[in-house]
Amino acid sequence: MTLEELGYNDTFEQLRKENHLEDFEIGRVIAEHKERYIVKSEKGEFEAEITGNLIFSAKSREDFPAVGDWVALVNYGSDLAIIHSVLPRLSTLSRQAVGKFAERQIIATNIDFALLVQAVDRDFNINRLERYLTICYSSKVGPIIVLTKTDLIEPQKLKEIIENIKLRIKDIPIFAISNETKDGYASIKGLIKKGKTYCLLGSSGVGKSTLMNNLSGKNMMKTDTISKSTNKGRHVTSHRELTVIENGGILIDNPGMREIGVVDSADGLETAFDRISSFSQKCKFTDCTHTSELGCAVIEAVERGEIDRKSYDNFLKIEKEKDHFDLTVAEKRKKEKSFGKMVKNFKNDIQKISTKHNDVHRK
Structure with missing residues (x-):
């Protein structure tokens, strides 16, 4: 497989040259498992680790490789490669890290479009779509709405849902599909373009993995049956993974996200x-x-x-969350700066005591 088939283009090649990485092999991170990665290059797939220098120089978890990243690596001729550097990202989808103070969690990088997947038979929520839109616009990623499980509701109900979306969300493509009957698949397959990267975003059980399997023509992602008691799919995707499908499109599936904390620039919120x-x-x-x-x-x-009043209320809620996140980030940086200053002063005091001790000893 060529780098171009993985989404590589002239822009990334220019970034490679600007960062003096011509002597390294280039690959793309297709999966992440804690501190180990699966990287795909023209030579194949490799397990990869990052260098100690990359770990040491990282200011936060965001500086580590993520699924979708292009990385400069050394392949040692076995199944193991070492990642030396991450090429600058053209886009980064991220949210507030769940349960972590003032931290971002990267969803995926170098994304061209995000498929915002929602099931129409349960738990449909336009407020959640607006949250995803805010994340997309903040990341300069094109959003596409995909409504699944259309075979489980009446056509009139589906029409009402689409009309309600269009009242609040303007000029965004909407595709309605059934993973069972394959209705709507011809249109969505025509949407997926060779060499472009698409990230699937949505809650657990909305049909993301089944959509991935159907588009690829292979059983790429595990799916379970629908629970009769809750009418929810048992979603078992546990990690992010990048896959090149038959028509050359590049898809990234994600574990279901219950919480979508926005870490937004003002532009993203204003555009959404x-x-x-x-x-x-x-x-x-x-x-x-x-x-x-x-x-x-x-x-x-x-x-x-x-x-729309509901859209207005949602806007105020998201803006309040964003402002709170910005405040906690500022507080964290202040504490880190204060701690760094304390450590520096401590080292200076130790140095003075040591110098004074040596002077006394020499006398």
Whole structure:
């Protein structure tokens, strides 16, 4: 398999040259298992580890390789390779790390499009779609909505769901499919382009792995049967994995995500909620929070029905979470800076005591 078939292009080659990595072999991370990786290059697939220098120089977990990364490596002619460097990323899908203070979790990197997968028969939630949109726009990744399990509801109900989506979310492609009957598959297969990378995002049991298997024509991902008591698929994907499918498209499946904490740049939130952003330009105060201010054009538009109230409430909730995350990150950096200063002062004090001791000893 060539690097181009894995998604390599002239932009990555330029980054390779700019970072003086011409002497290294180039591969792409296709799976991650804690501190070990599976990397695919033109020579095949290899288990890989990162160098001690890369571990030492990393400022956070984000600096380690992730699925989708292009890496410079040395292949020792066996099944093991050593990763020396990660090429700069063109896009990074990330969320708040669950249960970890002020940390991001990378979902995948160097993604062209994200397939936002939701099942229409249960747990359908437009608020969650808006969260995924915010993550996509923040990462400069093109979103595509995929509605699954359409065989389990009436056509009229499906039509209503699509209409409700379009009322709140504009100009995003929507595909409705059945993993059982294969309805809609012709359209979604036509969407997947050779050499482009697509990341599947969605909760557990919405049919991501079955979609992956059907698109690839192989049983790439394990799936379980539907639970009769909950009507939910038992999703067993435990890690992220990159797969090149038959038509040349590149898919990355993900474990189901119950929590989608947004670690957003302002642009991502504004683009996902572009209608609110548009009305905010007319607010009386430039620092308007759109919560209680007099002269807030956003609140007035909500009251007139020009902005969907549920979308407005979701916007405020996500913005509050984002602001809280930004604050905790700032607090963490402040603590790290303070701790670093304390360590530096301690070392200086030890050095002074040692110098003084040596001076006394020489006398």
